[in-house]
Structure formats: C-alpha cells, structure tokens
Amino acid sequence: MKHRADTDRVSCTAEARSVHVQPAFVFEVVGSVFVLAHTKDPPSEGEWSAFMTAMKARMADAEHIRTLVFTDGGGPNAARRDDINQELRGRKVRTAVHSNAAIVRFMVSSLALFNPSIRSFEPKDVEAGLAHVDLSRDRKLVRDAALRLQGRIGAGRCSARRR
Secondary structure: OEEOOOOOEEEEOOOOOOOOOOOOEEEEEEOOEEEEEEOOOOOOHHHHHHHHHHHHHOHHHHHHOEEEEEEOOOOOOHHHHHHHHHHHOOOOOEEEEEOOOHHHHHHHHHHHOOOOOEEEEOOOOHHHHHHHOOOOOOHHHHHHHHHHHHHHHOOOOOOOOOO
C-alpha cells in the first residue's frame, strides 16, 4: 500500500511485486471518497484484504464515506459482500457503481438490501454517479483517480471518461 503524506490519498495494487501481474481490483481513497476499479475478474485475497484494511481504518467517520465504483463485471463475491455489510453495521454509505454488466446490477441489488444508498449507473453516466454520492468538492481529483485506476487495470467497457 502506498501512502502520500501531502494528501489524504491511499492507493493500492496489492499484487504484482516481482512478476508483473495485471491486478483485478485497485482503489484509491481521495479525502472521504473510495474510488474503486475492477476488471471482469473478482479481487484477489491480497487486493481484498488491502481494501478492507483501508475501509476499517475509516469506519469511525463512516457517515462521510462515499464510494465510486467502475467495473467491467468483477466485484466481491457473497462472502466479501457480507464482510462489507458486517463492517458497515447498518451504516449507510452513498455508493455509485458504474457498469454495463448484468451481474453487477444483481450484486448492487443484493447490497442495497443492507445499504439503500447504493445505486448502479451506466458507465456513461459518471456525472449522475458523482451527484448520487453528493460529491461537492474534490470532483476533479476523484475523476482523475478513476481514470488513473482504470488505466492500471486496463479497463475496457467501463470508463470514467466523458462521453
């Protein structure tokens, strides 16, 4: 995990140290916004562990956390979704998930049973997703983080680029 002292940003690609491995899941924390990018594959154990560690570290301020997700279809499995729900303990986190994949809409629906503040959006509706998470400041930083993360995983159909 990398930490930057000059900002409250954290980024992670828990894999790929000596051999180049394309990560399936990367994230950055920009202020109180988690920006996540997934390929079509589920996160590895290391990737998920790094994310949960960052999430747990910010739970004291959970009412201010927001999440912006871009995925080509990958995401947490049922056990990992349960990890999130247990950590949230009923707290609502405004979340926008951008994807074209039907399986992602199903995952969002299952998470919405516990967190009604999560919604899915088409990849082209980035502005609607940003509005949903009520991002009044750091909008450019969050959009830049999304583009940077998508570049690191080689995101295909789902992009934060303006269309």
